[in-house]
Amino acid sequence: MAQNFAHGNYSHTQKKVRNNGGGRTPRDRARRELSQNFLVDRNAVDLIVKAARPSGLVLEPGAGEGVLTTALARAGAEVVGYEIDPLLVAKLRARTKLKIMKGDFTATRPPDQPFAVVGNIPYGITSKIVDWCLRAPELTSATLLTQLEYARKRSGDYGRWSLLTVESWPWFSWELVGRIGRESFRPVPSVDSAILRIERRPAPLVDDGGAWQELVEVGFSGVGGSLFATLSRHFGGGVAAAFDRAGIARDTVVAFVHPDQWVTLHAGLHR
Missing domain, CATH: 3.40.50.150 (Vaccinia Virus protein VP39)
Known part of the structure; x- marks a missing residue:
């Protein structure tokens, strides 16, 4: 399945470079x-x-x-x-x-x-x-x-x-x-x-790319406040067990969840 990971251009602000020509030529x-x-x-x-x-x-x-x-x-x-x-x-x-x-x-x-x-x-x-x-x-x-x-x-x-x-x-x-x-x-x-x-990778870590993308995008959306609350609103009661299996505390900020923990979350929610 073709994946699209484009999220627009990341800002790289480069200050004025130091060179003897001063940018005049x-x-x-x-x-x-x-x-x-x-x-x-x-x-x-x-x-x-x-x-x-x-x-x-x-x-x-x-x-x-x-x-x-x-x-x-x-x-x-x-x-x-x-x-x-x-x-x-x-x-x-x-x-x-x-x-x-x-x-x-x-x-x-x-x-x-x-x-x-x-x-x-x-x-x-x-x-x-x-x-x-x-x-x-x-x-x-x-x-x-x-x-x-x-x-x-x-x-x-x-x-x-x-x-x-x-x-x-x-x-x-x-x-x-x-x-x-x-x-x-x-x-x-x-x-x-x-x-x-x-x-x-030699082989993908997940079988369903569409389900993975949905999980990650919902998680990073911030709807519901914490990651746990956000995923609970979307996926229901199985989130608590999936968090426990992945070793993620309920109050963990989304950016601090390791990608491998996301893989475990995905496995728990899409068995």
């Missing part, structure tokens, strides 16, 4: 408009490649100057880079023999064969790229360099769990696998970054 303006912060730290590149474990077909959104693109190819992947900046596309095509596509990655059709996505992606379209990945039927994994705040939110690193993570949990795992400081980029952004790994 056309290239400076292009970098800002396209959210271009190029990775210049080779150690950071190695960390991303190690986390991605690239093999087979790998798509790279935002190839930029090709630092990660060439590293992925050296690791043995069949890389297809996507870049929206025509000047960078021309430079990459002139310098490498790799396949570089000009255009918006999120407007492309996903391959009909297994593939992974690896990239240092623009902060401003992070959610758009993530949503594209989650909707792609043949995606095996996405290893993305994102704003640190985004990666922490999606991976539960704050101790809280977002709707998107919980809703997609039966099909995908989310993990923050490394942090990259802002000094690893040029121009230097105002925030740190992190490597977020999204991996498709």
Whole structure:
């Protein structure tokens, strides 16, 4: 069953970057408009490649100057880079023999064969790229360099769990696998970054995707006050036993329920 986990674009406010040009040249303006912060730290590149474990077909959104693109190819992947900046596309095509596509990655059709996505992606379209990945039927994994705040939110690193993570949990795992400081980029952004790994599970954790989505969306709706009250209004008397089985206290705030506890809730309510 095809799942749709799109929830609109997550806000990534990026303050004015520090650079000597002050944004006065056309290239400076292009970098800002396209959210271009190029990775210049080779150690950071190695960390991303190690986390991605690239093999087979790998798509790279935002190839930029090709630092990660060439590293992925050296690791043995069949890389297809996507870049929206025509000047960078021309430079990459002139310098490498790799396949570089000009255009918006999120407007492309996903391959009909297994593939992974690896990239240092623009902060401003992070959610758009993530949503594209989650909707792609043949995606095996996405290893993305994102704003640190985004990666922490999606991976539960704050101790809280977002709707998107919980809703997609039966099909995908989310993990923050490394942090990259802002000094690893040029121009230097105002925030740190992190490597977020999204991996498709070998087999879904639930059998009924529609029932799962209904459960999670009702739970996060807040109708009825607490999660227990919300689910009780919708599902009736079986909620108390399901909460006990999942080890969830009656007063637990919805964001603090671990995705695996949601799986147990689902099993208890849909036996």
